[in-house]
């Protein structure tokens with residue numbers, strides 16, 4: 001008798017019984033147990049075959065992860081549709097580290113990076129350029145369609161896929177993303193169901209100008225936590241089509257909702273695909289309400305703690321691009337930095353500045369003359385995850401500035417609005 005509550009098809013049961021080997025049976029069992037915990041009645045096929053993994057870093061302490069990978073490889077199983085993976089943690093050419101930092105990174109923190117990347121390739125990593133959290137960008141090409149079922153875990157990618165692309169994915173944990181891609185099934189619950197995609201919050205944006213994406217996302221995330229918000233009033237600023245600008249805005253907004261809260265799906269009235277198709281049919285009964293005006297956004301912004309040891313000093317390192325910048329954002333930041341430096345009468349950035357974007361986007365950008373313009377400012381361009389870089393005991397040596405609410409939340413970095421951070425890095429004096 002089946003000891004699990006979930007109903008399995010004959011094919012799924014056969015995998016669980018070991019018809020495709022002992023290792024795949026274990027992978028299936030893990031997914032079934034996971035589904036049982038969340039009350040899933042069944043497993044459904046993953047229709048977008050390309051996976052995305054959140055665990056991209058070879059942290060020496062993650063021994064169980066490496067031994068699970070070894071078992072998968074020995075058992076001859078892999079994600080047949082391939083997968084992309086979150087960014088690498090290090091790039092010494094473009095994000096300089098001192099001797100002590102390198103020692104900590106190479107010998108302690110990411111001592112297993114090379115070995116782990118070999119393991120990733122063996123279980124299905126699509127290519128060495130596929131290290132990015134923004135795997136859904138055109139240049140990277142891991143793009144689900146509306147209605148597709150996915151097996152992903154990276155919170156910023158999951159919320160984007162659900163909300164902007166209209167795909168279906170739960171906020172899985174690391175390794176479950178890979179397991180779902182290996183067996184090709186995921187448990188059916190939560191954001192995979194029509195009911196689970198209904199909004200339980202009505203959010204009204206009543207600001208006088210376009211709100212900073214990362215502060216608006218932060219405000220909504222902190223208020224609704226893991227619930228689904230339906231947002232009114234944002235189409236006034238973003239329009240009714242998912243243009244490059246709107247998508248870039250929603251990428252940053254969504255990452256903030258997912259990290260400052262635990263949002264896996266949001267609907268933007270008259271803009272995102274399900275909201276356009278179903279409108280207020282997406283609202284659950286008795287929705288709670290949240291109104292966001294200029295004062296509320298400012299209250300949220302002022303509430304962010306400054307974690308620097310010396311709060312009075314200026315920042316000395318800046319990261320822009322968490323989640324990874326789109327191609328247009330990269331061009332836009334380059335133009336803004338160049339123009340602001342010119343206005344300030346400077347040639348080089350006043351603060352060490354690092355822009356981050358997907359390797360495939362960086363490759364495209366390097367073909368343009370804007371790349372030379374960016375390099376001439378002294379800023380550097382990389383594809384690492386800034387959070388992985390800050391994830392070490394020496395990070396407090398730096399006073400890191402960022403316009404990413406995710407990076408602010410998980411590190412000691414200080415958040416600044418786009419306009420402020422531009423002034424800081426280009427040496428524009430206060431009040432100008």
Ligand code: F3S
Pocket residue numbers: 086087133134156255321322323324384385386387388406407
């Ligand atoms: Fe991406 Fe790393 Fe930020 S995975 S969202 S750059 S924390």
